[in-house]
Amino acid sequence: MTETSGTSVRFPAPVTLRVIAEEIGVSVxxxxxVLKAQGDDATRWASAETVARIRAYAKSREYRPHPHxxxxxxxxxxxxxVLVPRLQDFVLATVYExxxxxxxxxxxxxxxxxxxxxxxxxxxxxxxMLQRRVEGIIFGDAHHHDPxxxxxxxxxxxxxxxxRRSGDYVSATCDxxxxxxxxxxxxxxxxxxxxxxxxxxxxxxxxxxxxSGAVDAFTEAGLHVAPERIEWGPFDAAxxxxxxxxxxxRRPYPDAIFAxxxxxxxxxxxxxxxxxxxxxxxxxxxxxxxxxLAAEMPxxxxxxxxxxxEMGRRGIELLIELLGGGTPDSERLTPELVVRxxx
Amino acid sequence: MTETSGTSVRFPAPVTLRVIAEEIGVSVxxxxxVLKAQGDDATRWASAETVARIRAYAKSREYRPHPHxxxxxxxxxxxxxVLVPRLQDFVLATVYExxxxxxxxxxxxxxxxxxxxxxxxxxxxxxxMLQRRVEGIIFGDAHHHDPxxxxxxxxxxxxxxxxRRSGDYVSATCDxxxxxxxxxxxxxxxxxxxxxxxxxxxxxxxxxxxxSGAVDAFTEAGLHVAPERIEWGPFDAAxxxxxxxxxxxRRPYPDAIFAxxxxxxxxxxxxxxxxxxxxxxxxxxxxxxxxxLAAEMPxxxxxxxxxxxEMGRRGIELLIELLGGGTPDSERLTPELVVRxxx
DNA sequence: CTGAAAGCGCTTACAG
DNA sequence: CTGAAAGCGCTTACAG
Numbered sequence: 001m002t003e004t005s006g007t008s009v010r011f012p013a014p015v016t017l018r019v020i021a022e023e024i025g026v027s028v029x030x031x032x033x034v035l036k037a038q039g040d041d042a043t044r045w046a047s048a049e050t051v052a053r054i055r056a057y058a059k060s061r062e063y064r065p066h067p068h069x070x071x072x073x074x075x076x077x078x079x080x081x082v083l084v085p086r087l088q089d090f091v092l093a094t095v096y097e098x099x100x101x102x103x104x105x106x107x108x109x110x111x112x113x114x115x116x117x118x119x120x121x122x123x124x125x126x127x128x129m130l131q132r133r134v135e136g137i138i139f140g141d142a143h144h145h146d147p148x149x150x151x152x153x154x155x156x157x158x159x160x161x162x163x164r165r166s167g168d169y170v171s172a173t174c175d176x177x178x179x180x181x182x183x184x185x186x187x188x189x190x191x192x193x194x195x196x197x198x199x200x201x202x203x204x205x206x207x208x209x210x211x212s213g214a215v216d217a218f219t220e221a222g223l224h225v226a227p228e229r230i231e232w233g234p235f236d237a238a239x240x241x242x243x244x245x246x247x248x249x250r251r252p253y254p255d256a257i258f259a260x261x262x263x264x265x266x267x268x269x270x271x272x273x274x275x276x277x278x279x280x281x282x283x284x285x286x287x288x289x290x291x292x293l294a295a296e297m298p299x300x301x302x303x304x305x306x307x308x309x310e311m312g313r314r315g316i317e318l319l320i321e322l323l324g325g326g327t328p329d330s331e332r333l334t335p336e337l338v339v340r341x342x343x
Numbered sequence: 344m345t346e347t348s349g350t351s352v353r354f355p356a357p358v359t360l361r362v363i364a365e366e367i368g369v370s371v372x373x374x375x376x377v378l379k380a381q382g383d384d385a386t387r388w389a390s391a392e393t394v395a396r397i398r399a400y401a402k403s404r405e406y407r408p409h410p411h412x413x414x415x416x417x418x419x420x421x422x423x424x425v426l427v428p429r430l431q432d433f434v435l436a437t438v439y440e441x442x443x444x445x446x447x448x449x450x451x452x453x454x455x456x457x458x459x460x461x462x463x464x465x466x467x468x469x470x471x472m473l474q475r476r477v478e479g480i481i482f483g484d485a486h487h488h489d490p491x492x493x494x495x496x497x498x499x500x501x502x503x504x505x506x507r508r509s510g511d512y513v514s515a516t517c518d519x520x521x522x523x524x525x526x527x528x529x530x531x532x533x534x535x536x537x538x539x540x541x542x543x544x545x546x547x548x549x550x551x552x553x554x555s556g557a558v559d560a561f562t563e564a565g566l567h568v569a570p571e572r573i574e575w576g577p578f579d580a581a582x583x584x585x586x587x588x589x590x591x592x593r594r595p596y597p598d599a600i601f602a603x604x605x606x607x608x609x610x611x612x613x614x615x616x617x618x619x620x621x622x623x624x625x626x627x628x629x630x631x632x633x634x635x636l637a638a639e640m641p642x643x644x645x646x647x648x649x650x651x652x653e654m655g656r657r658g659i660e661l662l663i664e665l666l667g668g669g670t671p672d673s674e675r676l677t678p679e680l681v682v683r684x685x686x
Numbered sequence: 687c688t689g690a691a692a693g694c695g696c697t698t699a700c701a702g
Numbered sequence: 703c704t705g706a707a708a709g710c711g712c713t714t715a716c717a718g
Contacts, residue, residue, distance in 0.1 A: 014476075016712085017712070027689045029689060029714080033714090065711080069712035072411050073713045087436045097431065104456075113447075133410065238639065266639060371705090372706080413697075
């Protein structure tokens with residue numbers, strides 16, 4: 001009872017052009033033309049008075065064009081497909097929020113789905129997006145060498161990569177080489193000499209470039225990073241824990257650990273504690289992405305802020321350029337080091 | 344070059360019924376009927392040989408019905424809208440994964456969007472889903488008293504609530520009262536006498552019921568929980584930190600803190616450490632949801648496992664029952680206490 | 687300027 | 703059993 005009282009929002013049933021046309025006494029064509037013209041432009045299609053009546057009635061009945069009817073007629077669905085490794089991953093969820101936000105602003109709707117980084121599943125999900133008649137696709141799950149992507153490119157449907165780059169395909173990513181370098185330089189300046197890296201997924205450009213950036217910074221400082229100091233694995237807390245355990249199974253211990261992902265860093269934190277190692281006194285620990293949790297950890301995490309949301313937005317904008325026949329350049333957004341307590 | 348070699352996946356352009364009909368030499372009607380019949384049923388519409396030829400050709404050209412054309416004709420879009428407070432929230436992202444998974448299995452596609460728990464935005468997003476002609480909606484963002492929901496109910500579009508309950512609307516949720524009780528009883532048995540609760544959002548049934556469940560368990564044990572021991576706030580690390588700071592600004596300290604969300608618990612962890620308080624020796628800390636991070640914390644978190652993914656799946660199944668004219672009962676899934684080190 | 691008509695790709699009641 | 707036809711709600715070239 002209190003539930004229904006005081007309600008001002010209503011959700012009326014949809015009206016069609018024909019209903020409006022009959023009500024006003026003009027043809028469906030005229031209503032269609034008037035309603036999609038903006039401002040005074042509409043008077044090209046009807047008298048000012050008729051325009052006003054059509055608009056008023058459409059508004060009162062909350063007319064909205066049926067997207068499927070328009071889609072069928074114009075061969076433009078207004079749909080974009082988005083594939084991410086997994087929406088549970090905060091990073092990808094944030095990228096997707098940017099995608100969805102910008103898509104909506106541009107009049108597009110998006111379908112998202114998890115590919116789980118599995119080739120068979122990726123092919124299946126891509127196929128499914130195509131069945132739904134998306135005009136283009138945003139891939140957040142590209143692999144470094146990705147046969148699926150080249151097969152898809154042959155099909156001609158426009159697509160943009162976000163988060164992870166691959167080959168020369170159009171992408172909106174973070175400059176992860178720079179991000180890694182920021183970490184590497186910061187550690188060197190802080191006097192660290194022996195770096196270990198919890199590198200992440202070996203087929204992801206993010207993992208590869210963040211790792212290279214940091215390792216190169218050490219190399220430039222005359223410090224060698226041995227191959228066994230690099231552990232590849234999943235971008236999550238469990239993956240970080242496992243990689244850290246491997247690193248700490250060997251002596252001597254490194255004096256710095258770079259996890260290419262905040263969650264991996266959090267997983268490593270527990271391992272360090274279990275080994276009686278203090279952060280940053282014994283070992284510095286640095287993450288990546290500046291996830292909200294980074295600042296809230298018992299030992300606040302030094303990390304690299306990456307423009308996740310913006311990457312999603314730019315991804316859609318690039319795709320829309322592509323859909324309009326343009327040939328946009330890839331975008332590499334700038335990361336920023338956020339120094340806190342852990343390293 | 345290596346990118347394109349060895350590719351076995353192809354993404355061919357869509358074919359229409361008319362193309363198939365012309366190729367085989369039968370009418371579009373026949374092709375339509377044959378293709379949507381399963382097994383031998385198809386021979387009701389054409390000779391076994393024709394059926395075989397149609398199917399073979401459709402398969403070779405990877406025929407897929409155009410969903411918009413079918414939608415227009417049948418007035419069934421096969422679309423479901425999903426509103427969540429925020430996809431960045433691991434819990435809702437997981438619920439959504441369940442929704443999407445089950446929807447796909449049942450031949451439905453889903454649109455998700457963030458409502459941010461803001462009434463104006465909720466109305467706007469709901470409206471947008473309706474414009475997209477969804478057949479039903481899954482709300483993951485219901486408020487305890489929700490005028491929007493009652494307004495929406497009047498419109499007649501079927502909907503199901505997930506994660507948060509409201510009134511008597513059909514929902515798939517976790518039995519949060521039980522979940523809270525499990526926490527309360529466990530703490531009482533462990534000898535804790537003075538409970539504080541980081542309660543979460545005051546308009547969310549999840550927050551309300553988890554809190555009640557725990558407080559009632561204390562009350563039943565003859566232990567009083569004073570109103571100032573309950574702090575409401577956001578379900579994230581920053582919210583948990585703030586609420587914990589308020590709790591610890593008063594003396595005496597409680598000997599147990601229940602955060603109705605793992606992320607809030609993680610935020611509280613830092614505050615406890617800053618106050619020089621040991622977990623669980625000085626204060627027990629318990630979270631909720633059994634997020635992957637809970638097990639990976641430096642002090643592994645005791646928490647309540649809630650069937651997030653399953654809630655999403657059941658939500659879609661209930662919605663599909665509703666769409667079929669059924670009158671399903673709400674579902675309350677069972678939570679489970681996971682005892683680790685923090686409490 | 688404005689309406690009638692065609693057609694996007696389907697499905698399905700209606701005739702033969 | 704099978705085809706022709708109508709029609710879902712739009713948009714847009716084509717006539718008047």
